[in-house]
Amino acid sequence: MQIDFLSKPMLAAAMLACLASGQVKAQSCSFGISGMSFGQIDTLSGAPADSSTSMSINCSGLPLARILICPGIGSGSGGATASARQLASGGNQLDYQLYVDSGRSVVWGSNSWPFAPGPPAYPLTLGVLGQGSGTVMIYGRLFGGQASAPPGSYLSSFSGSDVEVRYRYTASSDCSTSLGNVERPGFTVSATVPANCQVNTQDVDFGAQGVLATNIDATGGVDVTCTPGSAYTISLDGGNAAAPPTQREMSKGAETVIYGLYRDAARSQPWGSTVGTTVSGSGSGSGQSFTVYGRVPPQHTPSPGTYVDTVVVTVTY
Template identity: 60%
Template structure:
């Protein structure tokens, strides 16, 4: 018992900040924190550390820990290895009772220090999580580090002194949008004596709750929405792009009221149909006529 009373360890854990998380990219994001240990006691003795970390203030499911922002959840996990395969768990928590075993050896003067890395990962494929600042705090019984003198590397005996260092895990999700497009092809026609219609598409993926508008510019001729120009050299074919199947609502720039299409993000892809029409007109010489329209999503 004299040895047990002689040892003393101080622990600190740096906060783990994942920074800005792009939930629309589909990829995971890694982070780390550092556990610092300083101990004093009998010279040249080994101190075994059994470092339990529980669910955290954000709670957990059977497979993930969670950060919270209001009532919203962002899934992540803590690990003991750089490959992020061994969950850093707790002997006092039913899920993942597998914290690593740590140790350090005191020097001739009876002191020792060491640093250990706590690895984290925010999981990918969380596009339905809304924008916000997410947090999980670890303190008190949720962080239970037990340490003692021993020559063994076995934490099955959880006797010894205890410490409860605190830290937080944070991440932020900003409003974000992605856009993809489907070209419009009016096909091949001999004489432009009647309407020629076709459709294309714009797919917008935004974080849930993000308000957006989709505008289409005037093409290479910077023309009005219903009088855009496909060209072949100096010759042109007039066409229009519309919001509706009746081709009555021109689709133009976001800066012009009524000409852009509004929406609210859901985290999934929202397909907006672009209705195209080539009206009757004087037919130019045969060939392929093209135009390039820039899609702008404002959010």
């Protein structure tokens, strides 16, 4: 009996030690964040561009335990202001923001970043085998109205203190503390601004005329908006008759009226599509206006009616 009496407490102690070891099993989590790309951005359109990426979560620990995950995201290498994060290309910036929700209304913050609320809270309950995984979406918006951004590749890298994912066993949803284990998965946010131009035109209207015995002058216009620093050339084709710049033809059936288009008010510099007859410029991100000077020279007067020609404006950049 003495042998039995002494062995039972030893067995019980061994069982308790085993149980205690299982109760303190630490949680372990790994995270991965894919890069976010806004792709090619038409900064001249004035419209915002949306994108998204995801963070993968894989955790292990006590069966059925609840782990609180608090992923904080800071400024990134591109920097930030009180109203936006920034992508950088040399000394140039594009403003954008990261959000918790698909409606892009709740900014994704960090406890170490002063410009937004703290990190969002994501609870994860492990399964009966002590394993759990999930995916969290990160939403981005690149703001419109940034036509002054020059062409280039824009980037912000998140690493080190810019990404702080804390996690711990808790029933709380409080992510304002510095408690828990820390992982720092890196990722990038990028966008490309290509060279781009937009063009608008105003017709040249010579109005109602009688006998074509003297010069008849009128003007139209070409408005060009190009990304900053983008060199461009404006050419005007020969119209429906593919005629030289000063011998274009407005027509009504088989009848025609000869006219010319010019780059200067004196009507001495023809505006066409060959070398030496085009107009050049450099984009600024704002509209640039060019006057098209038209002239109908004296000529035989055809029968009354409406005479029309269509000239194609080409902006090469």
